[in-house]
Amino acid sequence: MSGLTAVKQRPGGGFRELRQRFADLRGRHQSLTSIVGLAIVAAVLPLVVLLPPLNGFGIQKDWVGSFANAGVFVLLAIGLNVVVGLAGLLDLGYAAFFAIGAYTFAYGASGFTGVHIPFWLMLPVGAVVAALFGLALGAPTLRLRGDYLAIVTLGFGEIVPVVFLNADTYTKGTNGITGLDQPNLYGAFGIHGFGFTNPWPYYFTVIIIIAIAFVLLHRLQDSRLGRAWVAIREDELAAASMGINTVTTKLLAFAIGASTSGLAGVFSASKLAIVSPDQFGFTVSFTALAMVVLGGMGSTWSVAAGAFIVYELQSQGLKQLDTFVRGLHIAPFALGPLSINLNTFEFLNFQYLLYGLALVLMMLFRPEGLFPSRTRKRELHAADELDPDEDPEETGLGEAPGAGQILNEDGTAARGMGEGR
Amino acid sequence: MTTAQVALNRVGVASGRLNGPLAGLVALVAAYLVIAVGAGAQAQDQFINALTIGAVYALIALGYTMVYGIIELINFAHGEIFMCGSFVSWWLLTSLGFSGAIRNLPLLAVILVLAFAVSMVAMGTVGVVIERFAYRRLRNAPRLAPLITAIGVSFILQNIVIVGISNSIVTTPQIIPNDRLEMGPIAINSINLFVIVLAVVLMVALQVFVGRTRLGRAMRATAIDRDAAKLMGVDINQTIALTFFIGSGLAGAAGVVQGLYFGVTVFNIGFQAGLKAFTAAVLGGIGNTTGAAVGGFVIGFIEVITSVFGYGRWSEAVVFSALVLVLVFRPTGILGQRLGDRA
Numbered sequence: 001m002s003g004l005t006a007v008k009q010r011p012g013g014g015f016r017e018l019r020q021r022f023a024d025l026r027g028r029h030q031s032l033t034s035i036v037g038l039a040i041v042a043a044v045l046p047l048v049v050l051l052p053p054l055n056g057f058g059i060q061k062d063w064v065g066s067f068a069n070a071g072v073f074v075l076l077a078i079g080l081n082v083v084v085g086l087a088g089l090l091d092l093g094y095a096a097f098f099a100i101g102a103y104t105f106a107y108g109a110s111g112f113t114g115v116h117i118p119f120w121l122m123l124p125v126g127a128v129v130a131a132l133f134g135l136a137l138g139a140p141t142l143r144l145r146g147d148y149l150a151i152v153t154l155g156f157g158e159i160v161p162v163v164f165l166n167a168d169t170y171t172k173g174t175n176g177i178t179g180l181d182q183p184n185l186y187g188a189f190g191i192h193g194f195g196f197t198n199p200w201p202y203y204f205t206v207i208i209i210i211a212i213a214f215v216l217l218h219r220l221q222d223s224r225l226g227r228a229w230v231a232i233r234e235d236e237l238a239a240a241s242m243g244i245n246t247v248t249t250k251l252l253a254f255a256i257g258a259s260t261s262g263l264a265g266v267f268s269a270s271k272l273a274i275v276s277p278d279q280f281g282f283t284v285s286f287t288a289l290a291m292v293v294l295g296g297m298g299s300t301w302s303v304a305a306g307a308f309i310v311y312e313l314q315s316q317g318l319k320q321l322d323t324f325v326r327g328l329h330i331a332p333f334a335l336g337p338l339s340i341n342l343n344t345f346e347f348l349n350f351q352y353l354l355y356g357l358a359l360v361l362m363m364l365f366r367p368e369g370l371f372p373s374r375t376r377k378r379e380l381h382a383a384d385e386l387d388p389d390e391d392p393e394e395t396g397l398g399e400a401p402g403a404g405q406i407l408n409e410d411g412t413a414a415r416g417m418g419e420g421r
Numbered sequence: 422m423t424t425a426q427v428a429l430n431r432v433g434v435a436s437g438r439l440n441g442p443l444a445g446l447v448a449l450v451a452a453y454l455v456i457a458v459g460a461g462a463q464a465q466d467q468f469i470n471a472l473t474i475g476a477v478y479a480l481i482a483l484g485y486t487m488v489y490g491i492i493e494l495i496n497f498a499h500g501e502i503f504m505c506g507s508f509v510s511w512w513l514l515t516s517l518g519f520s521g522a523i524r525n526l527p528l529l530a531v532i533l534v535l536a537f538a539v540s541m542v543a544m545g546t547v548g549v550v551i552e553r554f555a556y557r558r559l560r561n562a563p564r565l566a567p568l569i570t571a572i573g574v575s576f577i578l579q580n581i582v583i584v585g586i587s588n589s590i591v592t593t594p595q596i597i598p599n600d601r602l603e604m605g606p607i608a609i610n611s612i613n614l615f616v617i618v619l620a621v622v623l624m625v626a627l628q629v630f631v632g633r634t635r636l637g638r639a640m641r642a643t644a645i646d647r648d649a650a651k652l653m654g655v656d657i658n659q660t661i662a663l664t665f666f667i668g669s670g671l672a673g674a675a676g677v678v679q680g681l682y683f684g685v686t687v688f689n690i691g692f693q694a695g696l697k698a699f700t701a702a703v704l705g706g707i708g709n710t711t712g713a714a715v716g717g718f719v720i721g722f723i724e725v726i727t728s729v730f731g732y733g734r735w736s737e738a739v740v741f742s743a744l745v746l747v748l749v750f751r752p753t754g755i756l757g758q759r760l761g762d763r764a
Binding site (some may be wrong): 148158347 | 441444493494495497555558562563564565566567568569572573574576577579580581583584588669682692693696699700703734735737738742744748749752
């Protein structure tokens with residue numbers, strides 16, 4: 001990540017040198033890299049889907065619409081990554097902040113309250129409101145040990161939709177608040193209200209929001225605060241004795257993660273033009289967590305890639321698999337006690353089963369994620385290189401206590417994603 | 422130490438022993454009075470209802486607290502084990518062809534024993550399998566890792582039920598006749614009596630097992646200091662597996678009760694029951710089995726009291742607030758001690 005490591009010249013051909021120089025440049029100009037990288041992604045994605053086999057799955061407009069929806073999950077995942085990946089706090093109620101952002105938008109820009117604040121102003125408002133709720137939840141609970149935090153956030157994530165459901169005088173209960181305002185460009189680029197039929201404005205809007213979040217998060221990650229987060233994740237006690245105020249630092253991680261979720265909430269609410277409690281169940285938090293873990297905890301790009309791929313697989317892939325399998329017309333057959341009829345089979349039903357399996361398998365066999373950053377991979381697999389003979393059953397994650405590692409008094413390595421002990 | 426001090430100490434110890442049951446009795450009377458204010462003539466039924474629901478939560482909470490006590494992991498899958506247990510008993514009872522109350526007492530007894538045995542053993546086995554494949558490898562891994570696998574496992578279990586059995590509410594046969602037993606001034610439905618007695622028996626059996634037997638001692642030793650226990654010749658893996666077996670078995674029993682008492686089950690009951698039972702475990706001081714049982718009953722009363730005052734749909738919010746308040750002001754729980762100090 002840092003420019004320092006990249007300066008070291010390595011032997012190799014011209015390609016390697018070029019790559020090295022590119023990495024060097026990337027290290028020094030992270031914000032620019034984020035913006036240019038996302039711009040390239042934004043330009044390439046709508047073109048890729050014109051090529052086979054992707055064009056067989058749907059027309060470009062549908063794809064762009066699904067990309068815009070995927071953007072919501074990318075935002076959720078990179079925000080959750082701050083909490084889980086960087087600070088090592090397991091937040092299982094992340095959807096609550098998503099809900100808070102969405103309902104904030106509903107109150108600020110709909111006929112329900114009669115207030116019509118522009119979408120662009122509501123974005124920061126939603127982020128701030130979500131962050132405030134993050135602080136309110138975090139302040140009493142972040143002093144506790146990590147696993148208590150997990151259960152408290154789980155409860156919070158469960159309660160927030162219940163509150164929105166039950167306080168029906170203020171939220172219209174199950175029906176939700178409808179007719180939310182659309183984002184409006186007031187004629188710039190010839191666009192007024194975004195409408196429902198054209199996904200392009202939403203697509204570009206979400207890319208811009210993601211780019212801003214990317215730049216801010218990258219700058220944070222390499223700041224004093226970002227390093228404090230990682231220090232707490234690796235060993236809270238050591239971090240505290242180095243003078244880091246652990247509670248404040250964790251609170252900031254919580255609030256910043258929540259604010260990203262709030263942004264996603266505002267965008268999603270404006271795109272759907274409706275908010276209702278059932279949009280914010282535990283499955284949303286769980287999906288975001290699966291995306292973070294699959295992508296690779298701790299790296300914004302990895303997590304964003306994970307979120308994008310998981311979302312597209314779920315929204316396009318599984319659906320296509322249904323159509324594909326039905327097209328084969330396989331006769332129903334019996335597999336042991338189960339009778340299987342592939343013609344009525346819905347692979348989408350297996351979505352969460354697959355996420356669950358993915359979470360377990362990833363944590364057991366590849367904790368650094370599918371697209372790990374090089375730093376993270378080295379951190380998690382340092383032990384393999386140092387001491388390959390160590391029994392992985394004993395050390396878990398293949399982490400043997402090796403040179404330069406901090407040891408707990410019980411001899412286990414005090415490093416990795418959690419608090420160490 | 423002077424004689425006076427010794428005497429004082431003795432008094433202190435004695436009152437310490439008395440304090441618990443006495444405080445419990447006072448709390449029960451207070452709870453009854455509160456329920457009476459809200460429910461009026463139905464106070465007694467609601468009181469027994471609270472005890473029954475509390476017994477279910479207590480059974481689930483025991484599994485949470487035992488697993489937490491021994492490997493310091495919040496087993497998020499535990500609530501789903503309870504849910505699967507309810508489906509096992511549903512499957513058993515319906516495939517045996519029962520649909521309503523069984524009037525033949527010996528037959529009823531046999532079927533009940535069978536249902537509980539099958540569900541408890543099945544769920545105990547599931548718990549052991551989960552521990553073996555999802556948690557054991559991560560025992561010394563960073564904290565976050567097993568928590569994430571636990572969440573993953575809970576989703577796997579829930580979705581196996583959704584995909585394999587049903588994604589909507591399933592009616593389970595209520596095989597215990599719904600007779601009203603009058604004992605002097607007390608009237609109680611047979612099912613309530615059965616559930617409360619069963620829970621108490623299971624809890625006492627657990628206490629005896631953990632406190633008096635060799636395996637129980639191994640469990641306690643492993644919970645206190647795993648390495649030292651290992652040095653003393655305790656088979657750590659076997660002991661932890663046993664803990665999962667017993668904890669999950671109790672959740673399986675709670676699952677059978679769910680079907681018998683409420684007559685329905687659905688794939689998502691595990692999530693909220695798990696959350697409430699975990700709150701119960703924290704209330705009682707996590708790692709403390711007596712505390713978990715007490716906490717379960719407290720949650721039962723909280724739920725019934727909120728609903729008799731007409732705020733039933735807010736009961737989850739109330740329980741959750743209780744969780745946060747306890748964690749903030751008394752993280753060691755009502756009964757405190759044991760592993761609470763590590764919070």
